[in-house]
Amino acid sequence: MSQFSNVTGMDLRRLSGRKTVDRVLKQGNLWKGKHCSVRYAPGAPRNPNINPAVSALYVGTVVSGKLDKSAVRRNRMRRRCREALRVALKEHRNLPTLQLLLAPRSSSLEADFGEIRADIESFLAHVSHGTAAIAR
Numbered sequence: 001m002s003q004f005s006n007v008t009g010m011d012l013r014r015l016s017g018r019k020t021v022d023r024v025l026k027q028g029n030l031w032k033g034k035h036c037s038v039r040y041a042p043g044a045p046r047n048p049n050i051n052p053a054v055s056a057l058y059v060g061t062v063v064s065g066k067l068d069k070s071a072v073r074r075n076r077m078r079r080r081c082r083e084a085l086r087v088a089l090k091e092h093r094n095l096p097t098l099q100l101l102l103a104p105r106s107s108s109l110e111a112d113f114g115e116i117r118a119d120i121e122s123f124l125a126h127v128s129h130g131t132a133a134i135a136r
Helices: 018-027 071-089 113-129
Strands: 011-014 029-032 036-042 056-061 098-104
Touching: 011 071, 018 036, 018 098, 029 113, 036 113, 056 071, 071 098, 071 113
Parallel strands: 011 056, 056 098
Antiparallel strands: 029 036, 036 098
């Protein structure tokens, strides 16, 4: 499992597995931004290898082939959204453990990185203010 430590102590980990991703898609909440949308579910994924006591964000990306024919461009959309999340996490503390599915929009390819980061920051602000409602 890939793990990137952050300055805040919040780990950024990979969300993988068909059943896990399907559960987040079906049962997760949806937040829509200008350049990406985020499906999120509270808590850690149900996996015997994951310690639910460790505070972390489990992140996956979902990009449809309908957005762009070129895999190179779709991967660039993924990377830009993931990097914006990584950079934005340095400023946010006290986030709950969440499972996130980032779904970039085609506008994320031509958008300025600052705009994508602003999208992610507004999502993190939404999540941090609604922490009581999210934590079950």
